[in-house]
Amino acid sequence: MHLFYTPDIAADYYQLSEEESKHCIRVLRLKLGDRVQLVDGKGGFYEAEIVDEHPKRTLLKITSTQKEYGKRNHYLHIAIAPTKNMDRFEWFLEKATEIGIDEITPIICDRSERKELKTDRANKIITSAIKQSLKAYHPLLNKARSFKELIQNAQASHKYIAHCEDQQKQELKTDFVERDNYLVLIGPEGDFSEAEISLALENGFAPITLGNSRLRTETAALQACFEINYLNR
Template sequence: MHNFFGFINDDYAFLESDEINHAIKSLRLGIGEKIKVFDGVGKIFVGEIDLISKKEVRAVKIEIIENHGLVNGYLHIAISPTKSIDRWNFFLEKATEIGVHEITPIISSHSERKFISKKRSKKILKSACLQSEKSILPKINELTSLKNLIKNDYTYYKYIATCRSIDKLPLNDLIRYPDRAQSIILIGPEGDFSTSEVTSAIENGFKPVSLGDHRLRTETAGIYVSATHARNTQNT
């Protein structure tokens, strides 16, 4: 059964415009074939195609599945894009499969990449969402500076991952508690955040955390944080 993004109502689902050609011309789907349609906000529509035209593919409902693959809590990762776009794309894909909720690409003083296509990033998120059958599509924000981001008034717990030699607690010990299941975590570029950036983040309420004894690549750190959060909140 093929998966698509689209619009869902009580009885029907309609494929998004950029999914129609793929369904008709590439996959050559026809009337009567079963498909799954994801709305990206919690619903998976299982249906049977009953209408095909150049501008529309519609399916009639068999069942609707809600919150499939949902990871409890809320994880917002603010991360410096990697110099290699392939490594950035790999992070987006794996974090989505594991269950991140929101991603903000950030620019800091040591950043090696200062432009990211939000459109391309969202396309990768959608593909990973369909592949892993996650009913929630992660939110991808515009590229922003670390300086501006840390001034935002977030209502959830705030952490900054750093290798700097300062007092910090293991991330695993912090987000295992249900009341800390909603959090934003800052992850820096290769070479870490600068000392002044870490200090500024702490002054704005971010708690310094360690991701372990070994240095991790930026994308690995993002995937590790996603997996740690998903594991620790699965029973909350």
Template sequence: MQLFFHEHTNEDHFDLDAEESKHLIKVLRKTQGDRVHFTNGKGSLLHCVITEANPKKAKLRIEEREFTPEDDYYIHLAISPTKNSDRMEWMVEKLTEIGVHEITFMESEFSERSHLKLDRLEKKIISACKQSLKTRIPKLNPVRPMTELVQDKNFDTYQRFIAYVDKENDRHLFDKTKVDNAYLVLIGPEGDFSKQELQLAFDNHFLPCSLGKSRLRSETAAVAAIHTLQLKNNLKEL
């Protein structure tokens, strides 16, 4: 199955813009009467038929709607962006495929970058959703100060973790989490968190956690954390 994305699907009919129309009609050679699948990124899988195969403005009719309920758990990752923007694009793509619900970029003391092209990252996320057949698009947030994030009372009901490099920090994230919870995991920059930042996190009830014995790049640590939380929650069904 191929999956396409269109945000506005409240009506039974919708039109595609010129770029999407060209891709559907010219590149994929879809014609009038062909059936295709769309999602609005909010849990809906739409079974559609092409009513007008116009490469500049294709028209579609929704014949059936399926709805995917939300997960019983919620994974929010906060990470300091790296200097290399390509690595952040790779990261959001892989996190989407594995199954993250929300991503916040975080400015910490040793952060290497404070500005990101969120529109480009959002396109990577949408592309990853289509590739991995996901009907829910993760929420992407702009850069936010780490000191502000850890003191946000909206996360009081979350299981909160901070991953950092320390020989004494050897208890794995998998062992510390409980299933069917909301989680917030902090991943620092290549230079890690400062001592003051770690203490601030601890003072606000963040638990230290390990992601294994290897020293990981920031984006690799993010992938490891999200995979760990997905594994923990999916194992309950086995």
């Protein structure tokens, strides 16, 4: 059954946008009476029936509703330095959404090669990924922030920084507390600077290792995403 993202759904009937209506009727060739599924990005999962197959304003009737559909038992926030090659960063957004993530903050670091990030295209990739993976929750993509600003305003119960410096670090599973709120920092291609690492440690971030291999930025972020989801199963 085909799935549509409908963030503003609020009644028993819903009219698809012109773009989604065209996709529904012209591309998917759905007809009057066909059934579709909807998610609102806030945990609502709906089944609906086409009651008007207009190619610019398709009208749906909601036939069933589930709240907190697929709600996870923890909250995961990853703050990651955007990669110079945007394809790699977008790959991370897509795969992390499919695996399970709640919040993503691009951070600008001392060694960042990319200092700006447009979120419109990135949010479209996330939306596509929740539709692909049947997720009812849409991850929050924040605007880019400086490393220092993020560090000084971090609110998570468990805060981690993954870096490549030769210092004592622990694995994520060490003393891991399940079903909680986590924030993981992932640095740019050149890693965090020593000053940034020191600042994170001073602000309560625990240094972690993601294995013996030197991982690319997007791979390290996805590894952290996978490990935290796995440990909370």
